[in-house]
Amino acid sequence: MPKYIGAIDQGTTSTRFIIFDHDGNVVALDQKEHQQIYPKAGWVEHDALEIWKNTQEVIQGALSKSRIGSSEIVAIGVTNQRETTLVWDKNTGKPIYNAIVWQDTRTDVIIKKLGKQKAECRKRSAVSGQDRFRTKTGLPLATYFSGPKIKWILENVKGAKQKAKKGELLFGNIDTWLIWNLTGEHITDVTNASRTMLMNLKTLDWDDEILKVMGIPKNILPKIKSSSEIYGYVNSKNALGGVPAAEDGGLSLLKDIPVAGDLGDQQAALFGQTCFKTGEAKNTYGTGCFMLLNTGEKPVQSKAGLLTTLGYKIGNKKAVYALEGSIAITGALIQWLRDNLSLIQASPEIEALAKSVEDSGGIYFVPAFSGLYAPYWKSDARGVIVGLTRYVNKGHIARASLEATAYQTREVLDAMEKDSGVKLRALKVDGDMVFNELLMQFQSDILNVPVVRPKVAETTSLGAAYAAGLAVGFWKDTDELKKNWGRDKEWTPKMDSKRRQGLYSGWKKAVTRTFDWVE
Numbered sequence: 001m002p003k004y005i006g007a008i009d010q011g012t013t014s015t016r017f018i019i020f021d022h023d024g025n026v027v028a029l030d031q032k033e034h035q036q037i038y039p040k041a042g043w044v045e046h047d048a049l050e051i052w053k054n055t056q057e058v059i060q061g062a063l064s065k066s067r068i069g070s071s072e073i074v075a076i077g078v079t080n081q082r083e084t085t086l087v088w089d090k091n092t093g094k095p096i097y098n099a100i101v102w103q104d105t106r107t108d109v110i111i112k113k114l115g116k117q118k119a120e121c122r123k124r125s126a127v128s129g130q131d132r133f134r135t136k137t138g139l140p141l142a143t144y145f146s147g148p149k150i151k152w153i154l155e156n157v158k159g160a161k162q163k164a165k166k167g168e169l170l171f172g173n174i175d176t177w178l179i180w181n182l183t184g185e186h187i188t189d190v191t192n193a194s195r196t197m198l199m200n201l202k203t204l205d206w207d208d209e210i211l212k213v214m215g216i217p218k219n220i221l222p223k224i225k226s227s228s229e230i231y232g233y234v235n236s237k238n239a240l241g242g243v244p245a246a247e248d249g250g251l252s253l254l255k256d257i258p259v260a261g262d263l264g265d266q267q268a269a270l271f272g273q274t275c276f277k278t279g280e281a282k283n284t285y286g287t288g289c290f291m292l293l294n295t296g297e298k299p300v301q302s303k304a305g306l307l308t309t310l311g312y313k314i315g316n317k318k319a320v321y322a323l324e325g326s327i328a329i330t331g332a333l334i335q336w337l338r339d340n341l342s343l344i345q346a347s348p349e350i351e352a353l354a355k356s357v358e359d360s361g362g363i364y365f366v367p368a369f370s371g372l373y374a375p376y377w378k379s380d381a382r383g384v385i386v387g388l389t390r391y392v393n394k395g396h397i398a399r400a401s402l403e404a405t406a407y408q409t410r411e412v413l414d415a416m417e418k419d420s421g422v423k424l425r426a427l428k429v430d431g432d433m434v435f436n437e438l439l440m441q442f443q444s445d446i447l448n449v450p451v452v453r454p455k456v457a458e459t460t461s462l463g464a465a466y467a468a469g470l471a472v473g474f475w476k477d478t479d480e481l482k483k484n485w486g487r488d489k490e491w492t493p494k495m496d497s498k499r500r501q502g503l504y505s506g507w508k509k510a511v512t513r514t515f516d517w518v519e
Helices: 048-066 106-114 146-158 160-165 172-183 209-214 265-272 331-340 350-353 394-418 437-447 459-469 477-481 497-511
Strands: 006-008 016-020 028-031 073-080 085-089 170-172 188-189 221-227 228-233 258-264 281-285 289-296 308-310 320-327 364-366 384-386 427-430 451-454 487-493
Touching: 006 048, 006 085, 006 172, 006 459, 016 048, 016 459, 028 048, 048 172, 073 459, 073 497, 085 146, 085 160, 085 172, 106 146, 106 320, 146 160, 146 170, 146 209, 160 170, 170 172, 170 459, 172 188, 172 228, 188 258, 228 459, 228 477, 258 265, 258 459, 265 281, 265 308, 265 459, 281 394, 281 459, 289 394, 320 394, 331 364, 331 394, 331 437, 350 394, 350 437, 364 394, 394 437, 394 497, 427 437, 437 451, 437 459, 437 497, 459 477
Parallel strands: 006 073, 073 258, 188 221, 281 427, 427 451
Antiparallel strands: 006 016, 016 028, 085 170, 228 258, 281 289, 289 320, 308 320, 364 384, 451 487
16 A cells, blocks of 8 residues: 655645655645734734644645545654744643744844843853854844744733743744644754754754843743654644644544654755755745755854754754755735735736736835845845836836845845855755746846756655655655656746846845835
């Protein structure tokens, strides 16, 4: 009887359950969107109970579509939106506040205060400012990461700080929340832990000094595990506190199946793209855009505005590190055009609208809705459209919105090549936007390298499935996974160098117009 691996892919806008066969092909998929909550300007939240409910429903939906028995699923992997932060009551299982999403900027005041303080250091040269914790965590001080979000919750939810000290609360990114509800185990993996600004890159454990500075009790944090091992087993009666599994939901169908893989979404895509060699990179085009470069078994500190992060850790093998360029708003810009301006009715319509004009009409759209991430890390930046004239129409705005993704990716690639000294010969791409032909061709043109889409574009889910499958012996090793990767389509540069440089110079000028907007 054939065997399969299941993957829970909990993203910023939706939750999916995908079933893969041994060749890495998608057997069945179910997906459900969840509500985006915007209480104030710059605030973004999710209802964690809705996400848990949707997770159960998509598990059931995919199993129904696949027509395979649940006994044929040998393991489950989890991948997730990474820095999105949740604190819940250990006894009731209920969140004490909505999940604060990675895009949220409410911790800006906390970040500025931390930056003004000087880090304690055994050497007498103390560090302050944006790089205060960078040596230990690989991350700049920014609203992006989980640690300051935890601090905000503990300081702003009534009674939270006291409950935390008593050991009555638990923290987790969404991977931890799902695994806790699936198995009862309070764990995370090294990739998700590396996005909290609380984990030491070298020890792969929570850093006591940073916890003290942040005012976060260590007892609320999950245990850090590798990305590929058995964490626990699905228990349909693991209706912890007030978060019961639906009686006819997916959990009962997956009873006693091991949960054995856990990777943050972008690291999962790196793994799914089989970027196992030092110097291999991928770029994922989703709500945001994230480029990761495998740097091997030693962390590389960025000098060009990138993040030093964990790539993955398989069982008891050494951890693999990566450089990452994070862009906050790419696909989310297309959603904004759809939902806020009604410029299109469905996201795929953006390509036809953009093709209705030959170019962007001289405009640039810099979508710094949540500030600027890599390589600038300016939380006080805000979005702008520059170069507007009476000539510009909605087609130009659509085209400029797509081009913004390609320009931001170019900035990250330039920084990555500067840090690593490696000149990329081609860029592996994945995510929903890689089926936009106009964007992929422009991306190749502005980068001046080939852009390659794999035959299985669901690489985030696939990476989680691979991690889980390795843990239970479904796949022997990473060499076997390499054999599954195949090329679907490649775009090559067609733009002349003078035009490329002119367009990119205009973009760099436009970006400066976003700086220092919030005082």
